[in-house]
Amino acid sequence: MRYQNPILRGMYPDPSVCRSGDKYYMVCSSFQYFPAVPLFESTDMVNWQQIGHCLTRKSQIDLTGTSTCGGVFAPTIREHNGRFYMVTTNDTIHRNFYVYTDDIHGEWSEPILVEQDGIDPSLFFEGDKVYFISNGYDHERGCGCIQMCEIDIATGKKKSETKPLWYGTGGRFVEAPHLYKFGGYYYLLDAEGGTEYGHMVNYVRSKSMWGPFEPFPQNPALTNRNLGGYLLQGAGHGDLLEDKHGNWWFVHLAFRQIDPWLTYHHLGRETCLVPVTWKDGWFYLGDGTSRLEYDLPDRPEVEQKLDFSRTFETLEEKKDWCFLRNYRPECYQFRKDGLRLTGMPDTLFEKGLPTMAAVRQTAFQEDISCTVTSSCREAGITIYMDELHHYDLYCTDEGTAVLRLTIGCISKEMKTVPVDGAAALHIRATAYGYSFAVRSGGTQTEMGFADTRYLSSEVAGGFTGVMIGLYAIDEAGRTADFTDLHLMHTEQR
Structure with a gap:
C-alpha cells in the first residue's frame, strides 16, 4: 500500500499531532480566519476527518483588524491524563495562551495566558510538572533561541524563570520547538531557515531537559532545499508520534510549487507525512527529504481516500467553512442546498x-461553479489570497456580471456582460491559471484568464494560501442566494 502527500491539502500549515488510545488528533494554523485552529481526527494517520475547531468563540480569539498572516500561529496539541490541551499564539496581540477540553468533540475552555514571549509554543508533561516551550530571543547573546519555563497548568503562571535551551544550527528564524522524552533521552526539535525554500528540521538530544544538548549528526534531519525541480518544497515545522502499531511518523508542512521549473506556490503550506526509523538512539525522518509518495507498513486495511470534491450537501457550517477575522452569524443562512448571504458594506479590499x-482550495486542477441570485451591489465568488491579491467573478445590482482582478495596488474590471436574473459562475483552475465564465439566459460567456502566480506567496508575500470564497457586499443589507455549488477535483494528485 502507498499513500500520497500532502495528507491534508490546501492551507493547513504548522501541523501538530497527538495520540489518544486508538485515535490521532491534529491541529493546524489558521491565521486571520475564524473559527480558528482546525481540528482533525484519524484512525490510521493517513486519512483525516475534520471534527471542528479549537477556537469557536470571540471570547477565545478576537481577530478584529487582523491582517493577512496575523492572528493564530502554530498550535500544538497534547493529551495528558485524559485532557486535551491546545497551545498557540495570537500574533496580532503577541500573546501565548492555551485552551483545554475533556471532550475532544466538544467545546474548548476560555484561554489561559502564559507570560512567555516568542511564538510556536509547545507543552511538555513529565510527572506532575508541565513545561512551556517557545522560540524567543536571547538578549545577552543577541540571537534567536528555543526557550522554556515551568508553568502551573491550572493557571498558566510561571513557576520558573525562562531559560534558553538551544540556539539552533545556524539557520535563520529558529522556530517550531517540541520537546519529547524517549528512552533515556530528551529530544528537542526545531525548524529553521524560514518557512520557504530553505526550510529545514533539526534536532538535538540530552540526558537533561535543560541541556547541554548533542546535535543529531546528520542535521538537517529533514529538508527539500536541495531537491531542485521537485514539486514538494519548503519541508519543515512538524511533530513526531508513535502509532498504535509501533510505527513512528513525522507530520510536517511543505508546499507544492506549480511546476518543476516555476517556483511559485499559491495553495499554501500543506500537511505531509514521513515515516520515521530509529538507529542508535537517533530518529531518521525518511531519507532526510519529504516525498510525494511513500509505502505504508503492511496494513492492507488502510486505503487513502483521494476524492476531495465538495458541494453544499457535503460541506458543514461549523467544520468546513471559515470567515475573515470574525463571524456575524446573522449574515449567513446555511442550508443543505444552498447559502443565503446578507451583504455588508465591508469589502474584500x-x-x-x-x-x-x-x-x-485543495487542488491545482479544480472546477468551481455556483449559481448566484442577488440583489446586492456585488455578490459572487472570489479566489482570495489577501486584501491586495484576489480574483473576483461577481454579479451586480445593475444586471451585469463582472470579472475583476486585483494584484497589489492595481485593481481592474477586465470584462462586464449583462445577465438576466440568476447567473451560473464557473471558474476552471489549473496549476498555471484560472479561466472565468458566466452563463445566463442560455448563453455562456468567457470572461478571461488570470495567472496563479500573482496569488502566490512569492508574489503576494506572506505565508497563507488561496481560499475560495462566496461573498456579498451591500450597504443596504440586501441578500444573495448561492445554489448548485460544486468544487470538483480534476487531477489524480
Whole structure:
C-alpha cells in the first residue's frame, strides 16, 4: 500500500499531532480566519476527518483588524491524563495562551495566558510538572533561541524563570520547538531557515531537559532545499508520534510549487507525512527529504481516500467553512442546498468583516461553479489570497456580471456582460491559471484568464494560501442566494 502527500491539502500549515488510545488528533494554523485552529481526527494517520475547531468563540480569539498572516500561529496539541490541551499564539496581540477540553468533540475552555514571549509554543508533561516551550530571543547573546519555563497548568503562571535551551544550527528564524522524552533521552526539535525554500528540521538530544544538548549528526534531519525541480518544497515545522502499531511518523508542512521549473506556490503550506526509523538512539525522518509518495507498513486495511470534491450537501457550517477575522452569524443562512448571504458594506479590499464564507482550495486542477441570485451591489465568488491579491467573478445590482482582478495596488474590471436574473459562475483552475465564465439566459460567456502566480506567496508575500470564497457586499443589507455549488477535483494528485 502507498499513500500520497500532502495528507491534508490546501492551507493547513504548522501541523501538530497527538495520540489518544486508538485515535490521532491534529491541529493546524489558521491565521486571520475564524473559527480558528482546525481540528482533525484519524484512525490510521493517513486519512483525516475534520471534527471542528479549537477556537469557536470571540471570547477565545478576537481577530478584529487582523491582517493577512496575523492572528493564530502554530498550535500544538497534547493529551495528558485524559485532557486535551491546545497551545498557540495570537500574533496580532503577541500573546501565548492555551485552551483545554475533556471532550475532544466538544467545546474548548476560555484561554489561559502564559507570560512567555516568542511564538510556536509547545507543552511538555513529565510527572506532575508541565513545561512551556517557545522560540524567543536571547538578549545577552543577541540571537534567536528555543526557550522554556515551568508553568502551573491550572493557571498558566510561571513557576520558573525562562531559560534558553538551544540556539539552533545556524539557520535563520529558529522556530517550531517540541520537546519529547524517549528512552533515556530528551529530544528537542526545531525548524529553521524560514518557512520557504530553505526550510529545514533539526534536532538535538540530552540526558537533561535543560541541556547541554548533542546535535543529531546528520542535521538537517529533514529538508527539500536541495531537491531542485521537485514539486514538494519548503519541508519543515512538524511533530513526531508513535502509532498504535509501533510505527513512528513525522507530520510536517511543505508546499507544492506549480511546476518543476516555476517556483511559485499559491495553495499554501500543506500537511505531509514521513515515516520515521530509529538507529542508535537517533530518529531518521525518511531519507532526510519529504516525498510525494511513500509505502505504508503492511496494513492492507488502510486505503487513502483521494476524492476531495465538495458541494453544499457535503460541506458543514461549523467544520468546513471559515470567515475573515470574525463571524456575524446573522449574515449567513446555511442550508443543505444552498447559502443565503446578507451583504455588508465591508469589502474584500480592507481589514474589516466582509460577508464571505470560504473554503480552502485543495487542488491545482479544480472546477468551481455556483449559481448566484442577488440583489446586492456585488455578490459572487472570489479566489482570495489577501486584501491586495484576489480574483473576483461577481454579479451586480445593475444586471451585469463582472470579472475583476486585483494584484497589489492595481485593481481592474477586465470584462462586464449583462445577465438576466440568476447567473451560473464557473471558474476552471489549473496549476498555471484560472479561466472565468458566466452563463445566463442560455448563453455562456468567457470572461478571461488570470495567472496563479500573482496569488502566490512569492508574489503576494506572506505565508497563507488561496481560499475560495462566496461573498456579498451591500450597504443596504440586501441578500444573495448561492445554489448548485460544486468544487470538483480534476487531477489524480
